[in-house]
Amino acid sequence: MTISITCVDAARAELGEGTIWDPAAQVLWWIDIYGPRIHRFDPAQGTSQSWPAPQHLGCIGLRASGGLVVTMASGFHFFDPATGLFTAIADPEADLPLTRFNDGKTDRFGHFWSGSMFEAPGQAPQRIGALYRLSRAGQITRMVEGIGCSNGLAWSPDGRLMYFTDSHTHLVWAFDYDPEAGRLDNRRVYLDLTARGDVVDGATVDAAGNYWLTVPFKGKVLAFDPAGRQIAEIDLPCDLPTCCEFGGRDLETLFVTTARYRRSDAELAGQTAPGGLFAITGLGTRGLVLPPYAG
Secondary structure: OOEEEEEEEOOOOOOEEEEEEEEOOOOEEEEEEEOEEEEEEEEOOOEEEEEEOOOOOEEEEEEOOOOOOEEEEEEEEEOOOOEEEEEEEEEEOOOOOEEEEEEEEEOOOOOOEEEEEEOOOOOOOOOEEEEEEEEOOOOEEEEEEEEEEEEEEEEEOOOEEEEEEOOOOOOEEEEEEEOOOOOEEEEEEEEOOOOOOOOOOOOOEOOOOOEEEEEOOEEEEEEOOOOEEEEEEEEOOOOOOOEEEEOOOOOEEEEEEEEOOOOHHHOOOOOOOHHHHHEEEOOOOEOOOOOOOOO
16 A cells, blocks of 8 residues: 555644544644634535634644533633634633643543643743643642653554654653552553654554654654554655645544744755644554543
8 A cells, every 4th residue: 555645725824733533524634833723624525714822722623512622821621613713721820820721632531631841932941841730620630740742642543552752752651540549550661763863753653553743844744653663654745744644434543743843944955834724544454533522
């Protein structure tokens, strides 16, 4: 089978992220963090819609009762696409003006997660961010601390193994996850990409349990099996892939967001559709649907 890479929405996003497949509507939701906008792509029609956000976005997830759950600069919110209104839930980092929320998604048990990152241009990076879990009951718990840039969040097919990275490192960690107790244990290194100098941005897991990740600045999507052996390497036509998720009717298309990241047109010369949404087919695998946030 031949791998095909197509730009399906030349959105020119400043920082595309947050890919979530909606199996009921058969659409892909994603965001431009700095846009800031929430996007909705319909593969069957080849059309897109978007909504403005009042603050820099972090991530999004579907909500069982309708609409989305999102993180923005001021923490966790609900969003109603029908009205365009955001409703605040809580801001667990209101006392940290140098952080913002970043990567996240729902786990396989209906809880919503989002991590924060240090963002203060011109200042030395600080590992003051954290990873948070918004339970189905609406309780927010800090799950991992001492993070510079939360990324790479994904779960094994049974939901009891969690992957997570700090993009200020070259490591991806694995944790044992007890969803009933809301506890992470046995943190260990799943991938050490130090030798190749790769950092990990957004990621997902396929039905076979393989971990698919984006490598920004190197224009790559990589895949590793559960034992940490590399099984795929895909070169994109632009150098800043940022997040990925399987979607499409059979969950066999890997959608990948990309970024322009405050670069000039001259700096992006020679790249194809930087800041666009790409669809990769012919990978020979299929993804898994994440349930909506149950709260």
